[in-house]
Amino acid sequence: MFPQQNAFRQYFDLSGFWDFRFDPEDQGQAAGWADGFEGSQPIAVPASWNDQFLEDGAGGARDNLGPAWYQLNFGLPWGFAGRQLSLRFGSVNYLADVWLNGVFLGRHEGGHMAFVFDATEHLHADANRLVVRVDGRLAPDRVPPGNLPREANEGFAMHSYPDTAFDFFPYCGIQRPVLLVATPRQAIHDITVTPAIDGEDGLLRVKLKASGDNARLVLEGFGSQRPARQALKLEWEQGEAEVRVPKASLWSPAHPNLYRLTFELLSGGQVCDAYSLQVGIRTVAVEGSLLLLNGEPIFLRGFCRHEDFPVSGRGYLPPVIVRDYDLLKWVGANSFRTSHYPYSEQMLDLADRLGFLVIDETQAVGLFFKEGGLERRLELCQQFTSELIQRDKNHPCVIAWSLANEPNSIHPAAKGFFRQLYDLARSLDTSRPVTVVSMVGEAEESFEFLDLVCLNRYNGWYTQSGDLDSGVQALSAELDALYARYKKPVILSEFGADALPGHHAQPPEMFSEEYQAEFITRYIQLLESKPYVVGEHVWNLCDFKTSQAVFRMNSFNYKGVFTRDRRPKLAAHRIKQLWEEKKR
Numbered sequence: 196m197f198p199q200q201n202a203f204r205q206y207f208d209l210s211g212f213w214d215f216r217f218d219p220e221d222q223g224q225a226a227g228w229a230d231g232f233e234g235s236q237p238i239a240v241p242a243s244w245n246d247q248f249l250e251d252g253a254g255g256a257r258d259n260l261g262p263a264w265y266q267l268n269f270g271l272p273w274g275f276a277g278r279q280l281s282l283r284f285g286s287v288n289y290l291a292d293v294w295l296n297g298v299f300l301g302r303h304e305g306g307h308m309a310f311v312f313d314a315t316e317h318l319h320a321d322a323n324r325l326v327v328r329v330d331g332r333l334a335p336d337r338v339p340p341g342n343l344p345r346e347a348n349e350g351f352a353m354h355s356y357p358d359t360a361f362d363f364f365p366y367c368g369i370q371r372p373v374l375l376v377a378t379p380r381q382a383i384h385d386i387t388v389t390p391a392i393d394g395e396d397g398l399l400r401v402k403l404k405a406s407g408d409n410a411r412l413v414l415e416g417f418g419s420q421r422p423a424r425q426a427l428k429l430e431w432e433q434g435e436a437e438v439r440v441p442k443a444s445l446w447s448p449a450h451p452n453l454y455r456l457t458f459e460l461l462s463g464g465q466v467c468d469a470y471s472l473q474v475g476i477r478t479v480a481v482e483g484s485l486l487l488l489n490g491e492p493i494f495l496r497g498f499c500r501h502e503d504f505p506v507s508g509r510g511y512l513p514p515v516i517v518r519d520y521d522l523l524k525w526v527g528a529n530s531f532r533t534s535h536y537p538y539s540e541q542m543l544d545l546a547d548r549l550g551f552l553v554i555d556e557t558q559a560v561g562l563f564f565k566e567g568g569l570e571r572r573l574e575l576c577q578q579f580t581s582e583l584i585q586r587d588k589n590h591p592c593v594i595a596w597s598l599a600n601e602p603n604s605i606h607p608a609a610k611g612f613f614r615q616l617y618d619l620a621r622s623l624d625t626s627r628p629v630t631v632v633s634m635v636g637e638a639e640e641s642f643e644f645l646d647l648v649c650l651n652r653y654n655g656w657y658t659q660s661g662d663l664d665s666g667v668q669a670l671s672a673e674l675d676a677l678y679a680r681y682k683k684p685v686i687l688s689e690f691g692a693d694a695l696p697g698h699h700a701q702p703p704e705m706f707s708e709e710y711q712a713e714f715i716t717r718y719i720q721l722l723e724s725k726p727y728v729v730g731e732h733v734w735n736l737c738d739f740k741t742s743q744a745v746f747r748m749n750s751f752n753y754k755g756v757f758t759r760d761r762r763p764k765l766a767a768h769r770i771k772q773l774w775e776e777k778k779r
């Protein structure tokens with residue numbers, strides 16, 4: 196549960212300038228840095244470390260993936276003493292070890308995901324020292340993987356420096372805020388709200404875990420309606436209830452109506468904790484070749500993006516989030532996928548408010564199945580899937596879970612691997628479709644059990660290069676075959692072409708703005724002519740940084756329809772026009 200501020204809860208944001216140093220010999224722990232270290236330089240938190248410094252040691256700071264150490268001294272904020280206290284990290288990439296006042300609090304593996312350590316017994320009233328060792332190195336037994344032996348990637352290996360098995364820069368560090376959190380001793384621990392629709396009414400099925408005697412719910416709706424109250428009985432610290440919302444205002448992209456549902460925990464007849472959620476009443480379902488929102492067919496128009504910006508890297512940057520939503524609105528999008536890792540919780544809160552349909556993806560990108568270590572990769576993917584669903588389950592904006600992007604799943608082991616992940620996702624949430632975003636097409640046998648067919652295609656770019664006619668023709672045939680075989684709704688989850696901003700060619704030619712605009716136009720026209728296609732996500736909203744490689748000029752992927760500093764290319768204007776016409 197994201198921390199809140201109310202009469203019972205408080206949090207303090209530890210963002211700011213911390214002390215930082217690299218640990219090239221990996222001797223920091225032996226040298227006692229966990230208790231505090233010297234020889235540091237200031238660093239901004241949250242942000243990736245890679246683009247904050249020009250130099251550090253022989254390799255330079257940019258390509259130095261750690262280990263590195265962070266340290267912060269702070270006093271306990273007023274009002275925090277006597278509470279349950281914890282430290283919450285929004286995202287540390289990739290591996291974090293955390294010490295508070297010399298005491299080891301724990302380790303978390305995997306970036307892009309929040310994790311919490313209890314700190315109640317270890318915080319001092321006056322001076323505290325928080326130390327974090329961060330290891331962002333690439334390895335075959337990490338997810339996403341890197342530094343793979345050449346044969347591991349079944350021929351798909353991209354050779355780049357740093358050597359990622361994925362196409363974005365492996366930014367590392369403390370990339371989202373670190374919060375010091377105070378909660379009551381008797382508290383609400385977990386809330387699950389699943390919406391349903393019954394005629395004109397909405398239903399909110401609520402599950403609560405809390406350590407009090409009993410609880411009550413307060414639902415606030417629109418303007419004049421009075422808040423509705425309802426009791427919720429707890430047994431063994433768990434309780435369930437169904438809240439009926441008469442004549443509900445449903446949530447949708449056109450009308451992102453949100454209710455406010457407050458949980459009050461009672462102990463000895465007194466309220467001892469409270470937590471409020473913004474909830475949207477909407478349903479998602481797959482029926483035949485259709486994707487339904489609130490029982491009506493819906494078509495996803497939008498993009499994939501990256502958390503990526505100059506200097507801050509993958510760091511949490513609120514103005515860029517606002518700008519990106521403005522770009523999405525301007526161009527007429529209603530949807531995006533969190534390629535290729537979970538985005539910040541704040542990004543999803545805004546998607547709820549602004550009415551975007553989100554395919555929420557784990558960080559399982561670049562998976563391979565040939566080499567050893569599959570068990571470990573499965574364990575990590577299971578952890579990431581559970582963490583994602585636990586974190587994002589209450590967002591109305593999230594309409595599907597994506598378990599992975601472009602696994603090299605022509606290998607026979609892939610199907611069993613994804614069957615296990617699919618079953619896990621389904622056991623945690625039955626209210627949303629589950630998918631894997633594939634590049635292998637018909638050979639992706641997991642499509643037999645996945646709820647949506649998500650395919651990435653670059654015909655006219657990586658294949659049929661420069662020849663859009665043949666590319667689009669081949670795509671059309673492939674989509675038909677895919678639907679004929681699996682009979683499920685299809686989303687073209689990536690398609691796009693690099694365009695160097697300011698480079699023009701008529702007739703259109705690869706890498707020109709005209710070619711990108713033409714490529715996307717032809718794809719959109721094709722996709723919207725196929726009744727079983729339910730979505731189109733252009734790759735990518737903005738240009739973004741990658742590792743160095745011969746196929747990545749300036750270490751950028753230029754498939755953005757906006758530049759990295761968020762200016763439109765020709766394609767953005769073209770898409771805006773196309774999607775405006777569709778809406779009419």
Ligand code: BDP
Binds near residue numbers: 362535734754
């Ligand atoms: C797709 C990947 C994406 C890449 C894109 C590209 O899913 O991460 O950035 O290709 O090559 O295969 O531009």
